[in-house]
Each structure stands twice: as C-alpha cells, then as structure tokens.
Amino acid sequence: MSKNQFESQESSITDFDPNLAADVLVIGGGPSGTWAAWSAAASGASAVLVDKGYCGTTGCAAASGNGVWYVPPDQSLREAAMASRETLGGFLSNRHWMARVLEQTYTNVNQLAEWGYPFPTDDEGKPYRRSLQGPEYMRLMRKQVKKAGVKILDHSPALELLIDQDGAVGGAKGINRRTGRRWAVRAQAVIIATGGCAFLSKALGCNVLTGDGYLMAAEAGAEMSGMEFSNAYGISPAFSSVTKTLFYNWATFTYEDGTEIPGAGSQRGRSVIAKTLLTQPVYAILDRATEEMRVAMRVAQPNFFLPLDRAGIDPFTQRFPVTLRLEGTVRGTGGIRIVDETCATSVRGLYAAGDAATRELICGGFTGGGSHNAAWAISSGFWSGQSAAEYASLLGGKANQRRLEGVGEAALQSKSSGANTLATDEVIQAVQAEVFPYNRNYFRTERGLSASLDRLHSLWQEIRTSRVVADNEIVRAREAAAMVATARWMYSSALERKETRGMHKHEDYPQLDPNQQHYLLSGGLDKVWVKAQPLGRGAEDRGKGEIFQSKILDSTSKIGVAL
Amino acid sequence: MIELVSKSRCIECNLCVSVCPTNVFDSVLNGAPTIARQSDCQTCYICELYCPVDALYVAPQSDRQTTVNEAELTATGLLGSYRENVGWGSGRTSTAKTDQTFQLLKHLK
Numbered sequence: 001m002s003k004n005q006f007e008s009q010e011s012s013i014t015d016f017d018p019n020l021a022a023d024v025l026v027i028g029g030g031p032s033g034t035w036a037a038w039s040a041a042a043s044g045a046s047a048v049l050v051d052k053g054y055c056g057t058t059g060c061a062a063a064s065g066n067g068v069w070y071v072p073p074d075q076s077l078r079e080a081a082m083a084s085r086e087t088l089g090g091f092l093s094n095r096h097w098m099a100r101v102l103e104q105t106y107t108n109v110n111q112l113a114e115w116g117y118p119f120p121t122d123d124e125g126k127p128y129r130r131s132l133q134g135p136e137y138m139r140l141m142r143k144q145v146k147k148a149g150v151k152i153l154d155h156s157p158a159l160e161l162l163i164d165q166d167g168a169v170g171g172a173k174g175i176n177r178r179t180g181r182r183w184a185v186r187a188q189a190v191i192i193a194t195g196g197c198a199f200l201s202k203a204l205g206c207n208v209l210t211g212d213g214y215l216m217a218a219e220a221g222a223e224m225s226g227m228e229f230s231n232a233y234g235i236s237p238a239f240s241s242v243t244k245t246l247f248y249n250w251a252t253f254t255y256e257d258g259t260e261i262p263g264a265g266s267q268r269g270r271s272v273i274a275k276t277l278l279t280q281p282v283y284a285i286l287d288r289a290t291e292e293m294r295v296a297m298r299v300a301q302p303n304f305f306l307p308l309d310r311a312g313i314d315p316f317t318q319r320f321p322v323t324l325r326l327e328g329t330v331r332g333t334g335g336i337r338i339v340d341e342t343c344a345t346s347v348r349g350l351y352a353a354g355d356a357a358t359r360e361l362i363c364g365g366f367t368g369g370g371s372h373n374a375a376w377a378i379s380s381g382f383w384s385g386q387s388a389a390e391y392a393s394l395l396g397g398k399a400n401q402r403r404l405e406g407v408g409e410a411a412l413q414s415k416s417s418g419a420n421t422l423a424t425d426e427v428i429q430a431v432q433a434e435v436f437p438y439n440r441n442y443f444r445t446e447r448g449l450s451a452s453l454d455r456l457h458s459l460w461q462e463i464r465t466s467r468v469v470a471d472n473e474i475v476r477a478r479e480a481a482a483m484v485a486t487a488r489w490m491y492s493s494a495l496e497r498k499e500t501r502g503m504h505k506h507e508d509y510p511q512l513d514p515n516q517q518h519y520l521l522s523g524g525l526d527k528v529w530v531k532a533q534p535l536g537r538g539a540e541d542r543g544k545g546e547i548f549q550s551k552i553l554d555s556t557s558k559i560g561v562a563l
Numbered sequence: 564m565i566e567l568v569s570k571s572r573c574i575e576c577n578l579c580v581s582v583c584p585t586n587v588f589d590s591v592l593n594g595a596p597t598i599a600r601q602s603d604c605q606t607c608y609i610c611e612l613y614c615p616v617d618a619l620y621v622a623p624q625s626d627r628q629t630t631v632n633e634a635e636l637t638a639t640g641l642l643g644s645y646r647e648n649v650g651w652g653s654g655r656t657s658t659a660k661t662d663q664t665f666q667l668l669k670h671l672k
C-alpha cells in the first residue's frame with residue numbers, strides 16, 4: 001500500500017473508505033499514538049491512525065498540558081533525575097529503561113522545537129523545554145502526522161482486534177461514531193496507544209480513556225503488568241473537571257471551620273486530603289503563592305484558572321472546596337505488559353505505547369509528579385512506531401492478504417440468547433461505585449477488595465450473557481466492558497500485593513515488604529489470573545542491583561513535577 | 564459542561580462538531596450545531612478554543628447543568644475568555660511562548 005493512496009483522501013471524519021490496509025495501524029491519537037504514527041511513517045511504513053475522538057484535541061494531554069522529563073545529556077543531571085523517584089516508585093523501576101527514555105525524550109522534544117513548538121526562553125535567554133501546553137502540542141502533532149503521510153480516521157473508535165490463524169495481530173475493526181458506519185483496517189502490525197482508564201470520572205480530558213486498549217489486547221492474548229498501581233487521584237475544585245495539581249503546592253488546605261488540616265498537601269499529603277474527604281469537605285486557598293508568582297501562574301496554566309474565574313472565585317484570596325477525581329491508570333503506572341525494548345507485547349504483531357503500556361519500567365509503582373508520563377508517551381510511542389514498521393517490512397505486503405478474524409467478545413457477542421439487553425449505564429455506575437470511593441481504591445483492604453471483586457465478577461458475567469446492544473450504543477457498551485475488565489485486573493492484582501508499595505496503599509499491610517519487589521502480571525477475561533514476575537532479565541538486570549541502594553529521595557528535585 | 568452555542572455569533576463552520584473529543588454536538592443543515600449529548604461533555608473547554616467567533620460557552624460545573632445568559636457572559640467578558648487567556652487564534656501570541664513554569668518551579672520546595 002503506498003502512502004499516496006492515503007494522502008489523497010480529504011476528510012478525516014466521515015468520508016473515507018471503510019476498508020483500508022496499511023503496514024501499521026495505530027489505535028489512539030494522543031501523544032504516544034501520534035509519535036508512534038509519525039515514527040512508523042518516518043521509517044518508511046504506510047500508517048493509519050484511528051482515534052475515538054479527534055486526533056489533536058482528544059486524550060488527556062491535549063486538554064491538560066504536560067510537564068516533561070527533559071534532562072540535558074549531562075551525566076550527573078541524568079543520574080540525579082533517575083535517582084529522584086526510585087523510592088517513591090517502590091524500587092520497581094529500571095535504570096536502563098530510564099536512561100533510554102531520558103535520551104529519546106530529549107531528542108524528540110528538540111524535534112518539537114524544530115517543528116515550531118513555541119517554547120519559551122528562561123531568564124538566561126536559553127530555551128526552556130520542560131513544559132508543553134496541551135492544545136498547542138497536540139495541534140502540532142496532528143499536523144506533523146498528516147505531513148508524514150499518515151491517514152487519520154477521527155471519531156472512529158476501534159472495537160476489536162483482528163488476528164490471523166497463527167494468533168498474530170493483523171488489524172482492527174471499529175465504528176465511526178458520527179456516521180455509524182463500521183470500518184476495518186488490515187495491517188501487518190498494530191500499536192495500542194489508547195491511553196489509560198479513568199472510568200469516566202470527568203478528570204480533565206479523561207472521558208475518552210476507558211481502558212478499551214487493555215480489553216482489546218487481552219482478547220488477543222496480551223498480559224497486563226502493574227495493575228495494582230491504578231489508583232491515581234487528581235485534585236480539582238469540587239465542582240470542576242480541572243485536575244491540574246501543580247499549583248496546590250502553594251495551597252493551604254482547611255476544614256469547613258477554616259482551621260488547617262494537619263499534614264494535608266498536594267504531593268505527599270494527598271492521602272490526608274482523601275481521608276478527610278471521607279467524612280467532610282476540604283477547602284483550598286493558594287495563599288502561599290507570592291504576588292510575583294501569581295502572575296506567572298496565570299500565564300503558565302490558563303486552564304487552571306478557567307473554572308475558578310468562571311465561578312467567580314479568586315483562588316489566592318478565597319478558599320474553595322476541592323475533591324479528588326480518579327485518574328486510574330492515566331496517572332497510575334499499570335498497563336499492557338511490554339516484553340522488550342521494541343515495546344512489543346507478548347502477542348505477535350501487537351505493540352503498546354504511552355499510558356496503555358505499563359510505565360513501571362521508568363516509574364515503578366508511582367508517578368509522583370508527572371513529567372515521566374509525557375516522556376514515556378513520547379519515547380514508547382516513538383519506539384513502537386519504529387519497531388512496528390520494521391516488523392511489517394519483514395512480514396511483507398502479503399501479510400495483508402491473511403485470513404483474519406475478530407477476537408472481540410464482551411459486549412460484541414453474547415454467551416446466551418434471549419436474555420435481557422445489556423443495561424450499559426447501570427453497569428457503568430456499578431463499576432464506578434467500586435473504583436471511585438477512596439475507602440475502596442485509595443485505601444485498600446483485603447475485605448474491601450474481595451467484596452468489590454465479587455461484584456465486579458458478576459458484572460462481567462452480566463455483560464457476557466446479556467443481549468448485545470444496538471450499533472448506536474456499541475461504543476459505550478464496549479467502554480463499560482473495558483472498565484469492568486480493568487477493575488477486575490486492578491483489584492485482583494491489588495489483592496496479591498500484600499504490602500504497601502508505590503501508590504498501592506494496603507491498610508492490612510502498611511509496610512513495604514522486600515520479598516515482594518517484583519512485578520505482578522495479570523490477564524484473563526472470563527477467568528482473571530495474577531502472577532509474580534521477577535524484576536528483569538538481560539539488559540534490564542543492569543539496573544537491578546542498584547535499586548535498593550539508591551535511596552536518595554531528592555524531594556527538592558525540580559525535574560519532573562506534575563502540572 | 565457546554566451550555567451555549569450562540570446562534571447570533573455562530574458562522575456554522577462545524578469545527579466544534581469535528582473537534583469535540585466526546586462527540587457532544589450534532590451539525591444542523593443551514594444552522595448552528597446543537598448540543599445533542601450534553602451529559603457526555605467532559606468539560607475540557609477544547610471546543611471554545613477552536614470556535615473562531617467565540618460562540619461557545621462551557622460552564623465550569625462539570626457534573627450538573629446550569630443556566631447561562633449570553634448577554635451577561637458577553638458583558639463580563641467570559642465568552643471567549645479561554646481563547647484570549649491562552650493566546651489562541653490569529654493575531655495572538657500563544658502563552659506557550661511566555662510560559663513561566665521555570666520561574667514557578669524555583670519556588671518549589
């Protein structure tokens with residue numbers, strides 16, 4: 001398939017051939033998906049990118065903006081950057097992978113500058129490249145992807161993967177949300193870049209992120225890793241979606257009566273906020289920001305102030321109620337397991353990148369502040385695109401004549417006939433009731449997790465035995481199935497990790513247990529499984545010996561803070 | 564949530580229909596788009612950026628509907644305020660260019 005064949009097609013939304021073929025198919029068009037598509041095309045492959053929303057505006061980076069783990073190639077700076085998060089992450093990260101990500105991110109962010117991203121200059125007149133404003137960044141990525149000849153299908157969520165007779169992945173099928181037309185794309189290799197799962201919590205930009213890619217990958221036989229690290233919560237004004245957290249570093253948190261909540265804070269004191277919210281409202285005021293900072297803050301993150309301005313609140317002088325919204329694996333670290341440096345999954349022809357892939361390799365069990373997330377999306381996206389292109393060229397064009405079969409089941413096929421139609425909204429509310437509450441997910445107990453799992457397993461049964469919904473509801477139904485599947489891997493993994501490590505806080509086992517310094521793999525659909533996996537082999541081992549020794553917790557490090 | 568498509572301002576370009584990540588709008592032949600699936604709105608404010616004539620208003624409340632008054636929003640300068648504050652649109656300088664995050668991080672303890 002030549003690239004030109006794609007370029008000639010104009011409208012990306014409604015007007016395309018519903019049966020396409022390409023060397024590489026990228027599912028998801030956030031940072032990781034756009035970097036993947038761009039690097040696949042740059043490696044000579046023809047590529048199609050499909051997104052549930054509109055590539056360039058959708059995904060959490062577009063709406064929110066990203067601080068980036070951008071560290072110049074200076075040995076001591078990079079060493080410090082790597083060491084700074086190892087404790088927080090519970091010693092599950094890997095120096096070899098961190099070094100790779102730092103290097104690739106540095107290169108690619110410089111590429112952004114070449115493409116014309118309007119980076120500011122610092123007070124020494126040097127370009128400052130550690131912060132990306134979301135809408136600007138993703139508009140640029142869309143432009144570059146199109147320029148590289150990638151065919152973009154917007155509003156076209158993938159519903160299931162296609163596999164060949166040997167079990168290798170060979171494309172995907174989906175639907176166009178605007179026209180209702182089904183589509184299919186055959187491809188030698190497929191990259192899952194569908195982001196994480198935030199369970200429709202309305203955290204900023206996150207409602208397109210429902211774990212679809214996890215479900216599709218699992219149906220093709222892929223494994224998850226680190227799904228216990230899935231309870232990230234972002235602070236937002238109670239009425240608002242804006243879970244931008246950096247500025248809460250300069251906040252005072254108070255009870256209803258105005259007295260300060262001891263220990264409450266944005267980074268280390270977030271669990272105190274969660275504990276307090278279980279019984280009473282929590283208020284914030286950004287009174288620790290100096291006058292001079294206040295001006296800079298408005299320019300740095302206009303979207304932080306937007307809801308407050310519109311609600312008539314001056315956050316520097318007036319306190320406002322805050323809440324914690326679940327961001328799940330978006331700013332958690334669990335995701336599809338990748339097996340080598342190419343970002344391949346355990347299924348042939350299938351790659352994973354960004355939030356869809358596990359981020360434990362560079363963050364362990366905690367992302368702390370952000371930055372690593374954006375860096376991971378850029379790097380893993382880039383690598384997966386390149387390797388998928390290579391794999392596709394080895395396979396050759398004939399591969400697109402393979403006999404393929406869709407492997408999607410949940411909400412696409414029913415195990416029994418004549419039952420009730422799936423009550424999608426009820427299923428969604430039910431899964432949210434298990435994963436939103438702080439006393440189930442933020443603070444975990446064996447009893448709570450087991451009780452939730454019982455209910456989640458029966459929800460899954462309900463999905464599997466209900467009658468399939470009509471096409472106009474199929475996307476939501478698949479999202480519901482993906483969220484239930486994700487929650488089951490999350491809590492099954494959480495039950496197995498009988499300790500507290502990274503963001504996984506287990507009330508019954510409040511200490512870190514050195515004997516559990518391993519990854520937890522999980523998977524399975526009708527029957528969920530979890531197993532331990534040692535930290536690393538081969539190249540990955542290089543980092544391992546150092547992990548327990550480098551306990552330098554550099555909390556003053558300014559490299560890598562969440563925006 | 565999205566609360567307003569101003570009929571008087573809208574030039575029917577349908578950009579909002581295209582760019583909304585959660586497919587909230589429906590286009591209308593010879594008319595301004597409708598808010599067809601308001602409860603799907605994720606309050607990301609993206610549509611406001613892309614609307615060339617500041618015809619859209621996203622209220623800050625993400626979990627409930629509110630009533631808005633176009634004349635009031637215009638008078639208080641809230642219609643189009645996000646676009647202005649980010650420096651989005653022709654003739655404006657993107658705040659990405661003047662981003663002062665590095666200054667702020669110096670204050671981070």
Ligand SMILES: Cc1cc2nc3c(=O)[nH]c(=O)nc-3n(C[C@H](O)[C@H](O)[C@H](O)COP(=O)(O)OP(=O)(O)OC[C@H]3O[C@@H](n4cnc5c(N)ncnc54)[C@H](O)[C@@H]3O)c2cc1C
Nearest residue numbers: 028030031032052059067158195354355370371373374563
């Ligand atoms: C409020 C907020 C602030 C953040 N701040 C920072 C920060 O300062 N620093 C940092 O490093 N990280 C930050 N992050 C995290 C960072 O934004 C993500 O790690 C990053 O966007 C991941 O990129 P991605 O491409 O993997 O996923 P996303 O950007 O989420 O993109 C996933 C894409 O997949 C699409 N998709 C989903 N399902 C399907 C389907 N079935 N078919 C087709 N397409 C599908 C979605 O529409 C979306 O476009 C923040 C996140 C949030 C929510």
Ligand code: SF4
Nearest residue numbers: 583604605607608610
């Ligand atoms: S705020 Fe976001 S989700 Fe809501 S209508 Fe606008 S673009 Fe769509």
Ligand code: SF4
Nearest residue numbers: 573574576577579614
């Ligand atoms: S983007 Fe603005 S002008 Fe264009 S159709 Fe939507 S509301 Fe109307």
